Amino acid sequence: MNKGLLAGVAAMAAIVVLSNILVQILLGDWLTWGAFTYPFAFLVTDLMNRLYGAAAARKVVFAGFAVGVLCSLVGSQIPGEFGPLVSFRVAIASGTAFLAAQLLDVGIFSALRGGAWWRAPLVSSILGGAVDTALFFALAFSARYAAISPAEDVSWANEVLPLLGLGPAAPLWMSLAVADYFVKLGVALVALAPFRALVLRLRPAETA
Secondary structure, eight states: OOHHHHHOOOOOHHHHHHHHHTTEEEEEETTTHHHHHHHHHHHHHHHHHHHHHHHHHHHHHHHHHHHHHHHHHHHHHHHTTEEEOOHHHHHHHHHHHHHHHHHHHHHHHHHHTTEEETTHHHHHHHHHHHHHHHHHHHHHHHHGGGSSTSSOOOOOGEEEEEEEGSSEEEEEHHHHHHHHHHHHHHHHHHTTHHHHHHHHOOOTTTTO
């Protein structure tokens, strides 16, 4: 494994671990601090794809998935106020969402890599982030998927409230999902600058 790919694996692992820690810290009514670190996983995936190709990007994704599984195993053994810090259902939702969204990101980026430099990273991050958000919050908290772990009480997440405190009535988990996705959109835009700078620095002949 070359140094660049090792750096990508290390960066992805750091983001996954940090996000698993920061997701425990609330920020307002709808977010956690982890919402601001996790979307940078898409930046790492896109950089690896641009610099080393789709196969390398997938290796980084699978490494991140393995680290995420390890974090879930550790979190499941740490008691919190309402049970383990990472429940079985949340662990399943997190792993499924990460793997599906990141691999989709790789596929979309690869399909668009020949266009304007910003199109592949922006579109892949926006669509990958949408899939990640939808899968995670639905699988982790929606009453429809209670069969994943029937013993887990997620009634709090299904309390019907105005969306983000202002919109139409919806289960609380939908407000959490919408807020999370807004952050992902913001990070997707902000990450374009470091994406461009890093690609030009690491491969000056590339136009990204």
